[in-house]
Amino acid sequence: MLGNDARRTRVANAYFSLFMAVGNILGYATGSYSGWYKIFKFTLTPACSISCANLKSAFFLDVAFIAVTTYLSIVSAHEVPLSSNGAVHAGEGAGETEEAFMWELFGTFKYFSMPIWIVLSVTALTWIGWFPFILFDTDWMGREIYGGDPNGGLIYDNGVRMGALGLLLNSVVLGVTSLLMERLCRKRGAGFVWGISNIFMALCFIAMLVLTYAANSIGYVNKGQPPPTGIVIAALAIFTILGFPLAITYSVPYALISTHIEPLGLGQGLSMGVLNLAIVVPQTLASPKVS
Structure with a gap:
């Protein structure tokens, strides 16, 4: 459907980011609400406190939505069996008829030009920065901003819920940026927009880091006191602004790598696979080891 068109690729990824933002908004709104245990009363037990019941309720909602959306996807998407359209592609190049197995994926590296390697390298470095934030954003809010203890107490839970609210605002900005993505890239250039977003x-x-230092300097952390309003607003502002570079990260690198790889005749699917390698590798490096 993209037809090897870089503009269509950017638009498609922008819509992907938009719908993902809508889902994130609903999901983070679920996490920031503290009254689920009142709606799903069966989740509150002697072994499961209010915080546990809220989390359990969110998981129940998650399972229900996954079941519904999976069913809709299976019913709506009708795939054509490979054996039935093999004759259609019989006269085309072998790269378009074969699956991109791992050895074929790595075998394409010898065809890469310097711009492709730059895109892959920047993508990998960018995701090394993103993964720790995605893993520990709400924990940072609960520990460093609210000064709570993860093993007990409502202060940490309040911080986590406030972090979920920040991620909700982050997703709102992500969705708005996705709507403006094509206009931004057409006016300033995809590479320029990506560079500014990384800055x-x-x-x-x-x-x-500065906000963490400021919170510790004030002296309320680990003393059971709520954080000052200004500190909380500043933390929420950081979460919100990060929605802009996150939307760019989800969209622009795919369009750039597609633009440089398609002239080599390697195929759209293979180009996406190559870029995903640049994302998965830093994910394994940045993810913490759980002992």
């Missing part, structure tokens, strides 16, 4: 990301991560 925003770095500044926001530095701001998180």
